[in-house]
Amino acid sequence: xxxxxxxxxxxxxxxxxxxxxxxxxxxxxxxxxxxxxxxxxxxxxxxxxxxxxxxxxxxxxxxxxxxxxxxxxxxxxxxxxxxxxxxxxxxxxxxxxxxxxxxxxxxxxxxxxxxxxxxxxxxxxxxxxxxxxxxxxxxxxxxxxxxxxxxxxxxxxxxxxxxxxxxxxxxxxxxxxxxxxxxxxxxxxxxxxxxxxxxxxxxxxxxxxxx
Ligand code: GLN
Numbered sequence: 597x598x599x600x601x602x603x604x605x606x607x608x609x610x611x612x613x614x615x616x617x618x619x620x621x622x623x624x625x626x627x628x629x630x631x632x633x634x635x636x637x638x639x640x641x642x643x644x645x646x647x648x649x650x651x652x653x654x655x656x657x658x659x660x661x662x663x664x665x666x667x668x669x670x671x672x673x674x675x676x677x678x679x680x681x682x683x684x685x686x687x688x689x690x691x692x693x694x695x696x697x698x699x700x701x702x703x704x705x706x707x708x709x710x711x712x713x714x715x716x717x718x719x720x721x722x723x724x725x726x727x728x729x730x731x732x733x734x735x736x737x738x739x740x741x742x743x744x745x746x747x748x749x750x751x752x753x754x755x756x757x758x759x760x761x762x763x764x765x766x767x768x769x770x771x772x773x774x775x776x777x778x779x780x781x782x783x784x785x786x787x788x789x790x791x792x793x794x795x796x797x798x799x800x801x802x803x804x805x806x807x
Contacts, residue, residue, distance in 0.1 A: 597784055599777075600625040600634035602660075604650035606642020606675060610769040614777045628659040635784035636669040638777075639676030641730065641767050644701065647679055648691045657692060664694050669760045669783040671776065677763035678733050685736060695761045696739030703734035703765075712771070715746045717755065720775040727754070727766035727773075734765060760787070 601611045603624035615622035615638075622638075625631055637660060639647075651657050664670050672680040672695075679691045683698040704711070709731055714724040725746065735753040738744075746755035746764070754765040760783060768776045 597621065597635045597781065597788060598623050598633055599781065599784060600631055600637040602637065602639050602647075602651075602656075602676075604654070604656075605646050606640045607673075607767060607769065608638075608640045608642075610767075611638045611640050611673075611777075614769045614774055615781075618774050618778055618781065620777070620781050625656070627654050628656060631656075631659050631663055634663070634668070635788050636671070636780055637663060638780070639670065639672040639679050640769075641674030641676060644675040644678035644691065647675055651679070651691065660692055661694070664692075664760065667760050667787050669762060669780045669787065670694060671762040671764075671780045673764050673767055673769065674730065674732055677735075677765055680761060680763055681733075682739075683737070695756070695758050695763055696742055697735045697756060697763075698737040699733040700736050701733050702731050704729065704732060713748065713766075715748070715754070715766075717746045717775075719745055719757075720779065725768060725773055725775070726771040727764070727768065728770045729754075729766045730770075732765045 598621045600623050601608045603626055612622040678699050680695040681699040682690055682693040682696050685700040711729050713727050715727050717725045742756050742758045744753050747753050756763055
């Protein structure tokens with residue numbers, strides 16, 4: 597299995613290293629052909645305005661939307677979450693509107709550009725996630741199909757999942773956290789080879805019998 601990492605700008609190397617650490621092959625994605633054969637895609641942190649321009653310049657928008665449509669997991673961290681948001685507060689056009697949320701960019705203001713926090717994330721088990729926030733966005737609104745994975749102590753939402761779309765306002769890859777990448781690899785494996793009970797494989801008794 598190969599997982600793509602959008603490598604136009606930003607913190608993509610750390611995602612490739614995290615994938616390597618869990619034994620998953622990571623591929624740099626810079627143009628549409630790089631998406632061939634990938635089972636999922638990571639959109640890293642960085643600068644979402646620059647990413648918007650580079651996604652357009654390299655014609656990556658529609659191919660990424662198609663990959664998401666096929667059910668492959670897409671994981672956005674920080675600027676990557678902004679790229680995935682259906683709505684960006686302040687009226688900027690959405691980039692790849694795959695996640696039914698409204699995000700506010702740089703939501704922690706100048707006073708608190710960067711900070712770290714230990715956050716409980718139930719789907720990842722008992723040990724809290726050490727989360728690194730860098731000029732991070734926050735989720736202001738979310739639609740009914742979106743599940744909250746993590747909040748700050750004050751209740752603000754910083755990690756979500758909507759079916760095959762995962763997003764965190766923080767950078768798990770900068771703190772040696774591998775569990776989000778493992779979750780993504782599990783989702784990708786399930787997508788590549790759906791197991792019993794997923795409803796995607798025809799039931800044996802319903803298979804056409806050879807004559
Ligand atoms: N502030 C950046 C933006 O709005 C995101 C920062 C990050 O990805 N660490 O695009």
